[in-house]
Amino acid sequence: MDLQELGRRVKDAAAVMAATGTAEKNRALSRIAQELRNRQAEILAANRKDVKKAEENGVASPMIDRLLLNEERVLSMAEAVEKLIGLPDPVGRVIEGRRLENGLQITKIRVPLGAIGIIFESRPNVTVDAATLCLKAGNAVLLRGGKEALESNRALSIVMRDALTECGLPADAVGLVTDTDHETAAQMMRMNGILDVLIPRGGGRLIRTVVETATVPVIETGTGNCHVYVDKAADLAMAVRIIDNAKTSRPSVCNAAETLLVHRAVAKEFLPMAAEALRAHRVELRGCPVTCSILPEAKPATEADWETEFLDYILAVRVVDSLDEAIAHIRRYSSGHSEAIVTGDLAAAERFKREIDAAAVYVNASTRFTDGGEFGLGAEIGISTQKLHARGPMGLEELTSYQYIVEGNGQIR
Amino acid sequence: MDLQELGRRVKDAAAVMAATGTAEKNRALSRIAQELRNRQAEILAANRKDVKKAEENGVASPMIDRLLLNEERVLSMAEAVEKLIGLPDPVGRVIEGRRLENGLQITKIRVPLGAIGIIFESRPNVTVDAATLCLKAGNAVLLRGGKEALESNRALSIVMRDALTECGLPADAVGLVTDTDHETAAQMMRMNGILDVLIPRGGGRLIRTVVETATVPVIETGTGNCHVYVDKAADLAMAVRIIDNAKTSRPSVCNAAETLLVHRAVAKEFLPMAAEALRAHRVELRGCPVTCSILPEAKPATEADWETEFLDYILAVRVVDSLDEAIAHIRRYSSGHSEAIVTGDLAAAERFKREIDAAAVYVNASTRFTDGGEFGLGAEIGISTQKLHARGPMGLEELTSYQYIVEGNGQIR
Numbered sequence: 001m002d003l004q005e006l007g008r009r010v011k012d013a014a015a016v017m018a019a020t021g022t023a024e025k026n027r028a029l030s031r032i033a034q035e036l037r038n039r040q041a042e043i044l045a046a047n048r049k050d051v052k053k054a055e056e057n058g059v060a061s062p063m064i065d066r067l068l069l070n071e072e073r074v075l076s077m078a079e080a081v082e083k084l085i086g087l088p089d090p091v092g093r094v095i096e097g098r099r100l101e102n103g104l105q106i107t108k109i110r111v112p113l114g115a116i117g118i119i120f121e122s123r124p125n126v127t128v129d130a131a132t133l134c135l136k137a138g139n140a141v142l143l144r145g146g147k148e149a150l151e152s153n154r155a156l157s158i159v160m161r162d163a164l165t166e167c168g169l170p171a172d173a174v175g176l177v178t179d180t181d182h183e184t185a186a187q188m189m190r191m192n193g194i195l196d197v198l199i200p201r202g203g204g205r206l207i208r209t210v211v212e213t214a215t216v217p218v219i220e221t222g223t224g225n226c227h228v229y230v231d232k233a234a235d236l237a238m239a240v241r242i243i244d245n246a247k248t249s250r251p252s253v254c255n256a257a258e259t260l261l262v263h264r265a266v267a268k269e270f271l272p273m274a275a276e277a278l279r280a281h282r283v284e285l286r287g288c289p290v291t292c293s294i295l296p297e298a299k300p301a302t303e304a305d306w307e308t309e310f311l312d313y314i315l316a317v318r319v320v321d322s323l324d325e326a327i328a329h330i331r332r333y334s335s336g337h338s339e340a341i342v343t344g345d346l347a348a349a350e351r352f353k354r355e356i357d358a359a360a361v362y363v364n365a366s367t368r369f370t371d372g373g374e375f376g377l378g379a380e381i382g383i384s385t386q387k388l389h390a391r392g393p394m395g396l397e398e399l400t401s402y403q404y405i406v407e408g409n410g411q412i413r
Numbered sequence: 414m415d416l417q418e419l420g421r422r423v424k425d426a427a428a429v430m431a432a433t434g435t436a437e438k439n440r441a442l443s444r445i446a447q448e449l450r451n452r453q454a455e456i457l458a459a460n461r462k463d464v465k466k467a468e469e470n471g472v473a474s475p476m477i478d479r480l481l482l483n484e485e486r487v488l489s490m491a492e493a494v495e496k497l498i499g500l501p502d503p504v505g506r507v508i509e510g511r512r513l514e515n516g517l518q519i520t521k522i523r524v525p526l527g528a529i530g531i532i533f534e535s536r537p538n539v540t541v542d543a544a545t546l547c548l549k550a551g552n553a554v555l556l557r558g559g560k561e562a563l564e565s566n567r568a569l570s571i572v573m574r575d576a577l578t579e580c581g582l583p584a585d586a587v588g589l590v591t592d593t594d595h596e597t598a599a600q601m602m603r604m605n606g607i608l609d610v611l612i613p614r615g616g617g618r619l620i621r622t623v624v625e626t627a628t629v630p631v632i633e634t635g636t637g638n639c640h641v642y643v644d645k646a647a648d649l650a651m652a653v654r655i656i657d658n659a660k661t662s663r664p665s666v667c668n669a670a671e672t673l674l675v676h677r678a679v680a681k682e683f684l685p686m687a688a689e690a691l692r693a694h695r696v697e698l699r700g701c702p703v704t705c706s707i708l709p710e711a712k713p714a715t716e717a718d719w720e721t722e723f724l725d726y727i728l729a730v731r732v733v734d735s736l737d738e739a740i741a742h743i744r745r746y747s748s749g750h751s752e753a754i755v756t757g758d759l760a761a762a763e764r765f766k767r768e769i770d771a772a773a774v775y776v777n778a779s780t781r782f783t784d785g786g787e788f789g790l791g792a793e794i795g796i797s798t799q800k801l802h803a804r805g806p807m808g809l810e811e812l813t814s815y816q817y818i819v820e821g822n823g824q825i826r
Contacts, residue, residue, distance in 0.1 A: 404805050
């Protein structure tokens with residue numbers, strides 16, 4: 001189908017979804033979960049085609065793992081959908097309101113965003129996760145996944161569309177772009193008037209492409225060049241636990257730490273302690289000259305190392321002369337995701353909280369907590385690193401907008 | 414100065430402004446107002462240069478009027494700045510917070526947006542209005558006005574910069590782009606990493622250009638193709654007052670009505686009443702065939718008339734068979750600004766409220782109320798017609814973002 005036509009159908013479905021009640025939306029989610037279980041064989045067969053093709057094309061094994069579905073993964077998709085049912089529906093929530101002098105009653109009320117474009121890579125589970133979150137918040141979605149996962153995405157979206165139809169809701173509340181060329185993706189990113197927002201989900205390159213190309217408003221997600229700063233007044237044992245956790249508990253995610261900053265006054269004592277803990281995970285250290293003089297195993301860091309989200313067992317390390325220098329370093333290199341200070345000094349903590357411009361600022365805790373689940377949002381569509389609309393973990397409420405309802409009895413101005 | 418360097422200075426100033434307290438910001442606003450009064454001669458002299466040049470270039474007189482400053486206009490700028498002082502500072506307001514099971518204390522708190530780019534046309538008052546609103550909310554601004562107003566904008570920004578310096582705040586919290594070519598504007602719209610958001614202020618063409626060109630997140634403002642729908646259950650006398658007010662009280666603004674929709678059941682009675690009221694302002698009517706058959710003075714409407722924001726004494730008029738048809742028409746042509754229904758029927762009002770996707774939805778009132786002042790925001794930077802971040806009138810709070818502060822005592826995940 002022509003992309004414009006597909007988009008218009010999704011837009012029309014968005015209007016229906018916006019007027020659909022919570023119970024009906026939950027019934028559809030429940031049916032989607034049920035059908036994911038019932039039609040597992042069909043989904044896995046489609047996925048086998050994708051995997052076979054990827055193997056034939058010599059795709060690297062970590063990417064094949066991302067692409068692969070199995071019984072367990074499909075079940076966990078279904079469970080994630082069922083978890084959404086229990087979450088409160090943000091639509092219709094009254095944010096505030098007042099009566100004006102002239103008698104007009106103004107109510108600011110949550111409404112769905114509308115038609116949401118999701119652009120993602122080769123993980124087929126994003127199809128269901130993202131679509132069902134959008135549906136719960138009363139939106140319709142237009143999905144565009146990577147070409148490697150086309151058969152899987154097609155099967156999954158058919159299952160969701162069928163479930164919607166069975167519940168009397170428009171199948172087009174879940175649309176899938178099946179032309180996976182770049183031209184079609186670029187066209188989708190410029191569908192102003194049809195799509196209300198675009199959410200790219202994937203690596204830095206995908207996100208940059210969307211930001212560069214889109215004229216539809218974009219929510220930037222996911223890039224995390226996160227720092228842990230160990231102040232001179234830090235509890236050093238706590239600081240070791242925090243940097244070890246922030247770097248090694250799951251290095252491939254956006255809330256993992258990429259750079260360690262250490263105050264000069266504690267560097268000689270702290271760096272060997274940290275290095276010992278990190279050695280267990282064979283973390284490669286790339287240090288500034290002072291770091292290298294203290295830790296013989298550290299390689300010299302280049303300018304690029306301060307800028308890089310390694311997503312790997314690599315840590316850049318820099319010794320700084322002061323809290324000011326730490327703040328200046330973070331201001332320069334941070335992607336605005338999660339930043340942590342370890343300190344026992346109240347004034348240092350207060351300055352860090354006020355002066356660091358990131359979605360999440362931590363005092364004496366690991367950056368790894370920046371996550372919708374951990375923050376109690378119940379579910380997460382992504383972690384915003386921009387300041388417009390939403391910042392940090394985005395749950396159902398961040399998939400809504402608001403509207404002013406103004407009720408009168410003939411008021412004119 | 415090189416645009417990148419200018420941008421970086423504004424960004425650095427934004428960090429200082431973010432950490433500046435309310436009292437200090439208010440002191441700077443007060444000083445700006447005072448200096449606008451004290452240095453009026455200098456401002457008016459600069460403005461005379463702009464006006465003279467525009468006259469020499471044969472610029473049309475409505476545009477010269479927009480460009481022109483006089484004593485009264487400078488004073489009213491100063492008064493607008495002083496009004497900001499009394500408004501509550503949104504920065505630091507705690508939105509919500511909780512303690513997690515693991516003891517982490519999470520606080521979601523309002524912070525400034527950061528560095529805001531304002532792109533506007535030939536009204537020099539925007540320079541001061543927009544800049545001071547941004548400053549009050551703890552932001553820094555990079556201003557880029559039309560080339561016709563360059564001397565005026567330069568004088569006004571010097572006054573503001575001097576006032577900031579006198580108050581110990583960074584002058585670069587107000588930056589002015591003095592290269593007024595399109596290339597520089599385009600470059601400004603792509604300053605990701607330096608500017609956090611762009612707000613274009615001006616006509617539809619300017620806004621479209623910014624949306625098309627920008628990679629920095631944009632807040633779309635101002636286009637209003639607003640409708641008034643007169644239902645079959647309307648109080649027709651009230652409906653006449655509302656359409657007359659919505660069309661003629663100030664046709665050049667975005668919350669003025671552009672299309673009147675009338676239910677067929679009341680069209681024969683209502684249209685002549687409405688036409689009579691509108692005749693006093695010589696409103697040109699462009700009607701559908703049914704309208705033209707009822708009102709001999711109406712010209713036939715074209716497809717373009719349904720799409721056009723006339724901003725003039727012109728009204729498109731269409732007779733519809735049902736509320737459904739009215740909703741469908743609005744869904745198709747609305748710019749998502751302000752939409753009104755006039756009805757005494759509860760079910761019709763409820764459906765209109767639920768199904769119309771606009772920033773402000775009115776029941777039995779004029780669309781002209783969509784305005785920061787009327788809505789009680791105290792001041793307004795523009796009216797957002799997009800759904801991301803802010804919708805409808807944007808005041809100080811809409812010039813902020815939020816941040817999560819997470820405080821612990823060694824928590825790891």
